[in-house]
Structures are given as structure tokens and as C-alpha cells.
Amino acid sequence: MVASREGTRRRSGAIALICAAGLLAACSEVPTSGPVVAGNPVRAQDPLPYVAFGAAEPRAGADPAAIVDGFIDAMSAYQPGYEIAKLFLTPEAQATWNPSAGIMVHRGARPSIEVFDETLAQLTMTVIGEVREDGSFIAVNPDGPNKIDLPMEQVDGEWRIAEPPQGTIISEDNFAREYESHNLCFYNLDGEMFVYDPVYVPKSGQTATLLTQMLLAGPSEWLDPAVRTAFPEATTLSVASVPIDSGTATVDLSDAAAENTDAAQRSRMAVQLGCTLSGLPEVSRVAMNTDGIALLGQDESTIDAVVLERHDPNLLGAGGALYAIREGSLVRGDGDAPQPVQGALGVAEDLTEVAVDAGGGRAVVVAGFGTELQTAAVDSDSRRTILEGAGFTSPSWARNNVIWAVGQADSGGRLVAMTPEGAEIEVRAADLDQRDVQRVDVSPDGTRMALVVDGIAYLALVVVDGEARDHVSVERLRRIGPDSDALDVAWSGSERVALLVGDEEADPEVLVVDTFGAVQASRGTVVGAVFVAAGADQRLVVATEDGMLVEHESRTRWIELGEGGAPAYP
Structure with missing residues (x-):
């Protein structure tokens, strides 16, 4: 049986063992x-193969600006122990500076440096992300330059930095050169x-x-x-x-x-x-x-x-067909224009959205023009109502057979969850109280959720609790993507999220975002796009407000598939 435990208890011991969790930035060489x-x-x-970085030591008589500049240079490549960088610090600062506390990644080649009265230097830069001690990366949406004060002191007549920030500072280009993700x-x-x-x-x-x-x-x-x-x-x-x-x-x-x-x-x-x-x-x-x-x-x-x-x-649903809604019925296509499925869903007239389980055999649909959630085998002659209400949207069928959707409440959209048989599951999501949930999609591994809340895209953890598995927690919201208004989200495998963004001044754009929240690629704009569908090894598909399905072909090129809306992959 698999042993369960909290990783945070173990992590502190591991950091002591390897000197800095994930980065070894302050270690001596690993044997x-x-x-x-x-x-x-x-x-x-x-x-x-590794070419040693030739950081220069402080020059005798260097002014405060040169000392700060040399300190930045000495952090621009990974070095075990960062011994050269420490030479730019006072002895007291050398004893307390912990370069393994994290990495601050900034835009541009290097920060600007301004010196005030020789005793205070200030760095100005735009931070775009941070690597934490556990090696995880957190993307940052900059709302302006970041300023860091560096008090300066003289040691034996030479200027040194007295209070450096914990961790290291590196440009995005140098970070890409020195570090890699696994x-x-x-x-x-x-x-x-x-x-x-x-x-x-x-x-x-x-x-x-x-x-x-x-x-x-x-x-x-x-x-x-x-x-x-x-x-x-x-x-x-x-x-x-x-x-x-x-x-x-x-x-x-x-x-x-x-x-x-x-x-x-x-x-x-x-x-x-x-x-x-x-x-x-x-x-x-x-x-x-x-x-x-x-x-x-x-x-x-x-x-x-x-x-x-x-x-x-990533093999769940890989290679599965595309599903969509056309004139209130369910259609399916596999490399060609979608056609109505066999059975009750294929002749329905009241469907507005669909989600399909990983095997591609069962579907949950928003029916009754938004007033019901129904389940059915895709080609079955019958369908079953599992929840009635108002304004249902954004169904998602998780791999643990929990069905998710957004339902309307007085404060806006709220998450609802239930079994395929219709048993409601309590959703505990304190971070979403009094907020308007608009879209939701659960990751293929079932542990994370991509959401649009108040027009902003987030990731959150999904934790099924209780011996009876009668409630589930949605917690630790983390913002992803740019500041543009988010319209829809869809998992593109277990490591990427397709994010549809747009505002009144620009056509909707499809972005591919990693789980750190950083934008990896733009797939271009699609006029009038309102929904996006994605999957592992699947082409991106969007639906437009005038009822057209459009498929991503290459780079920023899109081609029409035919009429339809609310696309979804298993």
C-alpha cells in the first residue's frame, strides 16, 4: 500500500541534506x-560539460555602483557557494546571506543602479518570476518596476554591500541558460x-x-x-x-x-x-x-x-474525438467536420455545453437551455437528469468520476460537484466565497483545476476529503497568464493550460500557459472566439460567438471545421 505523508515535514530535512532544496545554490560541490x-x-x-563562470573579484577602490554591479555579475551564473559574490558583501552580510533562499528572475539584461550619498544603492528591475527553495517557479505579472535598497558600508576603506536580499538575482536570459525544468x-x-x-x-x-x-x-x-x-x-x-x-x-x-x-x-x-x-x-x-x-x-x-x-x-483521452454542440444537439468529429452522435443526445434540441469522460463513452451535458445537468452514454437512447437549477455552464468530468459545473447563485457563479448518479458532493472553497466563478476545467490527473473567476485565470488544488468522500476542497488559488480578461480555460495535457483571453480593444487570443502560470506560446487571435477546447496531443479548437468551430493548424494559423459551439475533448 502506498504510504501517505506531508511533503513539507520531509522538505526541511532534505534542504539540510542537499543544502538548498532544488537548487543547491549555497552548497559546496556535490560529490x-x-x-x-x-x-x-x-x-x-x-x-x-560545464564552463566555469569567470566572475571578477571586487577591484580596489571601486565605488558603490561598481560594487553593486560586480555583485549582480557574480550572480549571473550558477556557482556552488557563490564565493565570488560574497566578496562584495561585508563580513557580517557574508555570514547571513543565503543564496539558496530562492531566485529572483528579472526582465532585461541587468537592473539599473542608482547610488544615494554613497551609503545607499538602489536596484530597479521588473521581476517576472521567482524560484522558491523547493525548486518551483512562480510567475509574476509585473505591475511596475521593483526597487531594492542596498545599504553600503566601508570595510578597510573599501565599499561593500551591508544588507543584500536573500537569494540570488538573475536575468531571464541567464536563467534560461543556467537552469532547466524537470x-x-x-x-x-x-x-x-x-x-x-x-x-x-x-x-x-x-x-x-x-x-x-x-x-x-x-x-x-x-x-x-x-x-x-x-x-x-x-x-x-x-x-x-x-x-x-x-x-x-x-x-x-x-x-x-x-x-x-x-x-x-x-x-x-x-x-x-x-x-x-x-x-x-x-x-x-x-x-x-x-x-x-x-x-x-x-x-x-x-x-x-x-x-x-x-x-x-496524458494518455487519458489522448487521440479522442472532438465533441461540440450544434443547434442544441451533440456532434462528434475525428479529423473531419463533426456529425450528430447516435441516440438521444444526437437528436436533442436543448443542449448548450458538454463534457466527456476520459474513455469517451459517457457525457454530461447542460440541457434545458441551461437549467439541467444530464448524463448519458454518448450513443444511448436515454439521458438522466442529475441536477436542476439555473444558469449551468462549463461542465467538466474529472477522472475520479466527479462531475463539476458552474451554477448561478445570488453572488454569481459557484462551483457544484456531484457523482454521475446525481449525488451532490459538498464543495469547500473559501477562496471563492462571494466571487463569480465563470469557467472550470479539471486536469487529467484530477488534482488541479483551471478556473476563470471574476475574469481572471487561476489554478487551484482539488483535494477529495473525508472517509466517505462526501466533500471536496478547492484551495490554494494561484493566478496564471497575463492581465488580459480571461474568457475560457482548458487543459492541454497535464502540464499546460490553453487560455482564451481578450478585451474590448483586441480580438480574443489563445495562449498556452504552463502550470507555473507563465505564457509559453501564443497561438494567435480568432475573431469572436468564446470557447476553447484542448487535450494531450490534440489540436486546439475554439468556438466563435456566431457558431463556428475553428481549429488551430500551425503557429498562428486557424482553419474552419464547420458549424458548432462549446467544443470539448474527452
Whole structure:
């Protein structure tokens, strides 16, 4: 059975172990070799090619502006310990400055520097994101320049920074050059599906070692309540590194990994490791040991470093047909113009929106021109009303068989949830009280929700609570995308969200946003677009206010599919 625990309890211990969760920014060099284990010969992992950054030390007699400029230069590339950067600080500041406290990423080549009366320097820059200690990235929508005061003092006649901000400061171009994103793999609360937790690590680090340490330390703070791990709480690496030999990464774990764990749990631990290391081209298999003994058994001591299909949320509904509403009935298309489905939904006249389960066989529709939620097998001759009310919109069929929608209340749109049989599920969402929920879509792994609330796009966690699973929490809202008014959201696989934005002065635009909230790409504008549909390995489709389905073909080019509205993929 999978062991559940709170990642935040483990995280503090992991930070002490690896010096800074996710980034190792204040560590000495991570050792690149460990003891040779009998029966499992390994060698040290070959480090990635790395050109040392030649940061210059402070010049004698440099004025405060030059000292601050040199400090910024010394942080512009990842350095273990940031020893050169510390030379620009007073001795007291060197003792208290923690470069591993996070990374502030700013727009442009470098901040502007202004000095006031030599004793105070000020940085001005536009911050676009922050990397936290756990390696997670938070995109920031700048509402103006950020200013940071740097008090200056003289030490033996030389100017030094007395109070630097905790963490490091780096431009977006240098950040892209020095760091890369990888996924840590955790299980959803059912223990059935992977949930990917993206983190940033330095490109010059020992990536397999860093990712393994971060996986054992637990999920990012934001994601923690919605996921679980197979590893027992006290599990750590028992050696300093994860060596790789002929494509096999050997992970030596502490005794906690073997204590009170059966073969099934160990297998889930190994699968979690294999998923996490699957993104490294140098790793094809994973061995998992304790005290030199293979935890998976001598007959099959390694597993493939892959994302197993049965746990991959991106395969849910992948390649499924497009569904839409035309003249009140349900239509379906698979690479061609959608046609009415067989059965009751295909001859209906009162449907306005649809969502389809991952298998593509069942649908929930907004019927009665917005007054009912109904379920039916897609090609069935009957349909069943599961909820009556007013103004239902935006249905979503989650992978755990919870049906979501937006219903109208006195304060605006509110979330409703129920089973396919019509049993209502209590929704606890304090962050949404007295706010107008307009659109909702649940991620393929079932742990996160994309929403439009008061015209703003958000991500939130979905946590099913209670032994009877009779209530669900929607919590930890996190804003995504630009400041433009959000019109609709749809998950494009488990790691991206398609976001339709627009305002009165511009045509609606389709953006692809990552789970950090940063815009990854624009797919162009579509005149009159009001709905967007997306899926893993699916082309984006929008519906316009005049009842036309339009499909994304390439870059910013869109082509018409035919008449229809409210498109949806399984």
C-alpha cells in the first residue's frame, strides 16, 4: 500500500541534506561518486560539460555602483557557494546571506543602479518570476518596476554591500541558460495516476542526484496536499550521489526504504523513481538498493526509466474525438467536420455545453437551455437528469468520476460537484466565497483545476476529503497568464493550460500557459472566439460567438471545421 505523508515535514530535512532544496545554490560541490556496491558494479556519474563562470573579484577602490554591479555579475551564473559574490558583501552580510533562499528572475539584461550619498544603492528591475527553495517557479505579472535598497558600508576603506536580499538575482536570459525544468513524479491521492511536479535545477549540477534528492524530500509546498509518495517518510540517499553506468542509475537508499515496506510498495517506489529520471537521456534503467541489496529482488533488480502508461495522465483521452454542440444537439468529429452522435443526445434540441469522460463513452451535458445537468452514454437512447437549477455552464468530468459545473447563485457563479448518479458532493472553497466563478476545467490527473473567476485565470488544488468522500476542497488559488480578461480555460495535457483571453480593444487570443502560470506560446487571435477546447496531443479548437468551430493548424494559423459551439475533448 502506498504510504501517505506531508511533503513539507520531509522538505526541511532534505534542504539540510542537499543544502538548498532544488537548487543547491549555497552548497559546496556535490560529490560525483559513491561507494561501489557488491553485486551492482557502478562508476561515478560523468558530469555534464560545464564552463566555469569567470566572475571578477571586487577591484580596489571601486565605488558603490561598481560594487553593486560586480555583485549582480557574480550572480549571473550558477556557482556552488557563490564565493565570488560574497566578496562584495561585508563580513557580517557574508555570514547571513543565503543564496539558496530562492531566485529572483528579472526582465532585461541587468537592473539599473542608482547610488544615494554613497551609503545607499538602489536596484530597479521588473521581476517576472521567482524560484522558491523547493525548486518551483512562480510567475509574476509585473505591475511596475521593483526597487531594492542596498545599504553600503566601508570595510578597510573599501565599499561593500551591508544588507543584500536573500537569494540570488538573475536575468531571464541567464536563467534560461543556467537552469532547466524537470518533473518530479508523485501519485494522486488515489495512488493511481502520476502528478508531475516541475522544478528547476542548475544545468551544471549532477541532475540525477539532485532530482532523486528532491523526490525523496517531497512535493513542492503548493502541490503537497493533493499528492502522495510511495517512499517512507525518513527515506534519504545513503550515499552522496546517484551514479550512472551504461544507462543504469543506481539509487542507494537509507534503511527506511526497506523497513515495513512490502514488494508492492517497493515496486511503486521504483516506478516513481523511473518516472522522475525518465527525462534524462543518459538514464534508461534504474536500480534501487539498500545496503547493497536490491530492493526489487535479485531476479529483476532494475526497472525501465519510463513513465508507465497506466500512470500517465496524458494518455487519458489522448487521440479522442472532438465533441461540440450544434443547434442544441451533440456532434462528434475525428479529423473531419463533426456529425450528430447516435441516440438521444444526437437528436436533442436543448443542449448548450458538454463534457466527456476520459474513455469517451459517457457525457454530461447542460440541457434545458441551461437549467439541467444530464448524463448519458454518448450513443444511448436515454439521458438522466442529475441536477436542476439555473444558469449551468462549463461542465467538466474529472477522472475520479466527479462531475463539476458552474451554477448561478445570488453572488454569481459557484462551483457544484456531484457523482454521475446525481449525488451532490459538498464543495469547500473559501477562496471563492462571494466571487463569480465563470469557467472550470479539471486536469487529467484530477488534482488541479483551471478556473476563470471574476475574469481572471487561476489554478487551484482539488483535494477529495473525508472517509466517505462526501466533500471536496478547492484551495490554494494561484493566478496564471497575463492581465488580459480571461474568457475560457482548458487543459492541454497535464502540464499546460490553453487560455482564451481578450478585451474590448483586441480580438480574443489563445495562449498556452504552463502550470507555473507563465505564457509559453501564443497561438494567435480568432475573431469572436468564446470557447476553447484542448487535450494531450490534440489540436486546439475554439468556438466563435456566431457558431463556428475553428481549429488551430500551425503557429498562428486557424482553419474552419464547420458549424458548432462549446467544443470539448474527452
